[in-house]
Amino acid sequence: MNNIELIDKLNHEGELDFDEFKQLLSTYNQEDFTYAKETAAKITKQIFSNKIYIRGLIEISSYCKNDCYYCGLRKSNLNALRYRLSKEEILLSCKEGYKLGFRTFVLQGGEDLYYQDDLMVDIIKSIRTLYPDCAITLSLGEKSKETYQKYYDAGANRYLLRHETYNEDHYYMLHPQEMSFKQRIECLHHLKEIGFQTGCGFMVGSYHQTIDHLVNDLLFIKKLKPEMVGIGPYMVHHDTPFKDLKNGDLKLTLFLLSLIRIMTKDVLLPSTTALATLDPKGRIEGIKHGCNVVMPNLSPNEVRKKYLLYDNKASSGQEASEGLKELVDTLSKEGYEIVYQRGDYCKFDYKG
Numbered sequence: 226m227n228n229i230e231l232i233d234k235l236n237h238e239g240e241l242d243f244d245e246f247k248q249l250l251s252t253y254n255q256e257d258f259t260y261a262k263e264t265a266a267k268i269t270k271q272i273f274s275n276k277i278y279i280r281g282l283i284e285i286s287s288y289c290k291n292d293c294y295y296c297g298l299r300k301s302n303l304n305a306l307r308y309r310l311s312k313e314e315i316l317l318s319c320k321e322g323y324k325l326g327f328r329t330f331v332l333q334g335g336e337d338l339y340y341q342d343d344l345m346v347d348i349i350k351s352i353r354t355l356y357p358d359c360a361i362t363l364s365l366g367e368k369s370k371e372t373y374q375k376y377y378d379a380g381a382n383r384y385l386l387r388h389e390t391y392n393e394d395h396y397y398m399l400h401p402q403e404m405s406f407k408q409r410i411e412c413l414h415h416l417k418e419i420g421f422q423t424g425c426g427f428m429v430g431s432y433h434q435t436i437d438h439l440v441n442d443l444l445f446i447k448k449l450k451p452e453m454v455g456i457g458p459y460m461v462h463h464d465t466p467f468k469d470l471k472n473g474d475l476k477l478t479l480f481l482l483s484l485i486r487i488m489t490k491d492v493l494l495p496s497t498t499a500l501a502t503l504d505p506k507g508r509i510e511g512i513k514h515g516c517n518v519v520m521p522n523l524s525p526n527e528v529r530k531k532y533l534l535y536d537n538k539a540s541s542g543q544e545a546s547e548g549l550k551e552l553v554d555t556l557s558k559e560g561y562e563i564v565y566q567r568g569d570y571c572k573f574d575y576k577g
C-alpha cells in the first residue's frame with residue numbers, strides 16, 4: 226500500500242499495524258503530509274465544526290521531586306526559580322478565569338509533596354463549590370490510586386498524565402531509575418478505571434526517540450483509548466543534561482497530530498504551548514492539522530516566568546489569558562471560533 230492508502234485505511238479502520246505506521250512515519254513526503262492534514266481537518270470539522278475549546282491553565286507549583294532529564298523543573302536544576310501557589314492564590318486565578326469566560330481550569334504542577342491529599346482535596350472541593358458549572362482538570366503527576374480517587378470524589382473531572390514514551394528502555398533514557406515506567410502506565414489505567422477523562426501523550430523529538438518508539442506511542446494511544454492526547458515538540462532547556470540536543474521537528478509534530486486525529490476521531494487534542502514556542506505559527510498550524518483545544522495561561526503574572534519546562538516558553542500574548550482577544554481574532558481570521566463551554570469529551574460515532 227502507498228502512504229495515501231495507509232492514511233485512508235487509518236481513517237476507515239481506525240488503526241494500522243506496526244509495519245504500516247512505520248512505513249508512514251519513515252517515508253511520508255509533502256503530498257502525504259498534506260493529505261493527512263486535509264483528512265484530519267475534515268474529521269475535526271465534522272465532529273467539532275469550527276469550534277475550539279479553551280482551558281485556563283494554572284501552574285500551581287514549580288517544585289518537583291522528580292529529576293526527568295529533559296525538564297527545566299527537575300529537582301537537580303538548582304537554578305530553577307521555585308514557587309507554589311496557596312489555595313487562595315489558586316482560587317483567585319479561577320476567579321479571574323471565570324470572569325474571562327473560562328469554564329475549564331487546568332491545575333498543573335511539578336510533583337510537589339507540599340500538596341498533601343487533604344490540601345489538594347480542599348482546593349478541588351472549593352473550586353467545585355464556587356464554580357459548579359466548570360470542569361476541573363488536574364495535571365499533577367503520579368499518585369496512588371487512592372489519591373486519584375480522592376481527587377475525583379472531591380470533584381475533579383479530568384487528568385492529564387503524559388506517558389512520555391511507551392518503550393521501557395527509552396523511558397529510562399529520559400528518566401532516572403528511581404522512576405518507574407510500569408508505574409506510570411499503571412497510573413493511566415487507574416485514572417481510566419476511576420472515571421477521569423484521561424489524557425496521555427509524549428514529546429516529539431525526545432532524546433534517542435526512534436520511529437519505532439513513535440509507532441508504539443500511537444499503538445498505545447489506540448489501546449488506552451484516552452479522552453485527551455497531549456503532544457508537543459521536545460524543547461531544549463539549558464540547565465538540563467539534554468541541553469545540547471535540538472528542539473523537536475515542527476513538521477513531524479504536525480504530521481503526528483494529524484495521524485492522532487485520524488486514528489482517534491473524537492479525542493480532545495490541544496495545540497500546545499511547546500508547539501507555539503517552537504514556531505510563531507505553531508499554534509494555528511496545530512489547529513489546522515487536527516487540534517481542537519487551546520490552553521492559555523491563567524497563572525498569576527509574577528510566577529509565569531518561573532514555570533520553565535524549557536527555554537523561551539511562551540507565556541505572554543496569545544499564550545496568556547490577557548491575550549485572549551488577540552487569540553480569538555487570530556483564530557477567527559482562520560475561520561475558527563473559540564467556545565467557552567466546558568468542552569467535555571463526547572463520544573462521536575464518526576461515519577466518515
Ligand code: 5AD
Binds near residue numbers: 386
Ligand atoms: N520540552 C517539551 N515538553 C516538555 N515537558 C517537560 N519538559 C519538556 C521539554 N523540555 C512536557 C512533558 C510533561 C509536560 C507537562 O511537559 O511531556 O509531561
